[in-house]
Each structure stands twice: as structure tokens, then as C-alpha cells.
Amino acid sequence: MKVVAFSGSPRKGKTTDRVIGEILKEVDCDKEFIRLAPMNISPCKACLACVEDNICKKKDDMRPLREKIINADAFIIGAPNYFSMLNGITHNFLERLCQFRHQSCDILAGKLVAVVGVGSLQPEIPAAQIKKIITYYQMEHVGTVTAQGAASCFTCGFGEDCDNGAVRMLYGLGRKITKDIIPDLSKQPTKIVEAQNLGKLLMSRLQDKYSGQPAAVGG
Numbered sequence: 001m002k003v004v005a006f007s008g009s010p011r012k013g014k015t016t017d018r019v020i021g022e023i024l025k026e027v028d029c030d031k032e033f034i035r036l037a038p039m040n041i042s043p044c045k046a047c048l049a050c051v052e053d054n055i056c057k058k059k060d061d062m063r064p065l066r067e068k069i070i071n072a073d074a075f076i077i078g079a080p081n082y083f084s085m086l087n088g089i090t091h092n093f094l095e096r097l098c099q100f101r102h103q104s105c106d107i108l109a110g111k112l113v114a115v116v117g118v119g120s121l122q123p124e125i126p127a128a129q130i131k132k133i134i135t136y137y138q139m140e141h142v143g144t145v146t147a148q149g150a151a152s153c154f155t156c157g158f159g160e161d162c163d164n165g166a167v168r169m170l171y172g173l174g175r176k177i178t179k180d181i182i183p184d185l186s187k188q189p190t191k192i193v194e195a196q197n198l199g200k201l202l203m204s205r206l207q208d209k210y211s212g213q214p215a216a217v218g219g
């Protein structure tokens, strides 16, 4: 059994990566954590070159991921909210799974997915969008964890006085940025427990699948 986790956050070690890490802690089988941000994965250009053989012909970093995706039994896919949407890095990756979708190709069908959404205000949005997109690939949603992340506005140097920033949106203009108001996963213990429980659920769903047992009910 193999679980592959994909984090779409460009910020290494921040909330998306950390929530995924909490899920992965409970995954007791072959597992791999892949950060998409350092990879060169461009969007689907709808060239239809993958229609005949379900193989994307673009020469970028989606190529080495192809075999990993085919061989995985389950995925953890996490993304941050950028402008009330799934961020571009994650969207590009999910678009490129389209190569597996032609001619009733069932490579992705039934593969399990645990979803992670992060945002400074609305972490549910990227989670809901990932959940929606995986249904196009007939993948199976096992559960979702969302958590609040710290917008860059807390550390950019201008956050206290910026009209457009997340600090103002969350606390009002002129609020001093102190450590206690900066969102952090360590301040969301229930989210950590939720993530670990999702990891356990993913594991038991995988075991059920392999032993042919009826599936437990997921979130």
C-alpha cells in the first residue's frame, strides 16, 4: 500500500505542509510527501495529445509524477486559499490529472483522497474545490481537514497599517502584530487531532480495501 501526499503551498513547512504531516504521521505504510512548488508543472493546455493513450505529452515535472500517481493507492492533497480560490500550483497539478480521464480510463477511479485546505480567513474554499475536482476523476473523498494559516501580512513588515492586508481584515486597522495574534497550527489543537484522525481513517480505509471489508463511513 502506498500513500502519496501533495502539498500545493509554496511556503515550505507552513500550515498546509504541517497539516499534511499530521495526517501522514498516522499512515503506517509506504508513504511519500511531495511539495509541488519547487516543481515545474504547467497548466493543461487542452491539446488532446493524451486522448489516445492517457499520457500527457508535456515535458515537465508532471512526467516523473505520473508513475507515482498510478502506483499510489491513496493521496493526501493540500492547498492554500489564494483569492478565495485554490492556489495556482495545486490547480495546475489537478488539471494535469486530466490525462487519466479519457476513454473511461479508470486509473484514478477509487483511489482514496484525504483533503487539506488552509486559509487565513476561509480555509474551506480550497478544500471544497479539491473535493470537487477529484470527483471528476472518480477518486474517493475520505475526509477533509481545514486550518487557519498565517497570511504573509503578519510578517511582511507593513501588516499593521495596510488597508488591503489580512491583519486589518482579521483585527482592524492599527492592530499591533504580536506573537499571540499570529495564526499557527499549534494554537489549533482540535485541528491537529482532526488531522491525525483523518490519517487513521485513511489507513483503515486502505486496510479495508485490501482485505475486501466493507468501507467505514468517512467525513
Ligand SMILES: Cc1cc2nc3c(=O)[nH]c(=O)nc-3n(C[C@H](O)[C@H](O)[C@H](O)COP(=O)(O)O)c2cc1C
Residues within 6 Å of the ligand: 009, 010, 011, 014, 015, 016, 017, 079, 080, 081, 082, 083, 084, 085, 118, 119, 120, 121, 122, 123, 148, 149, 150, 151, 152
Ligand atoms: C496571493 C495570496 C492570496 C491570498 N488570498 C486569500 C484569500 O482570499 N482568503 C484567505 O483566507 N486567505 C488568503 N491568503 C492567505 C493564505 O491562504 C494563508 O497565508 C495560508 O496560510 C497559506 O498556506 P500556507 O501557510 O500553507 O502557505 C492569500 C495568500 C496569498 C499569498
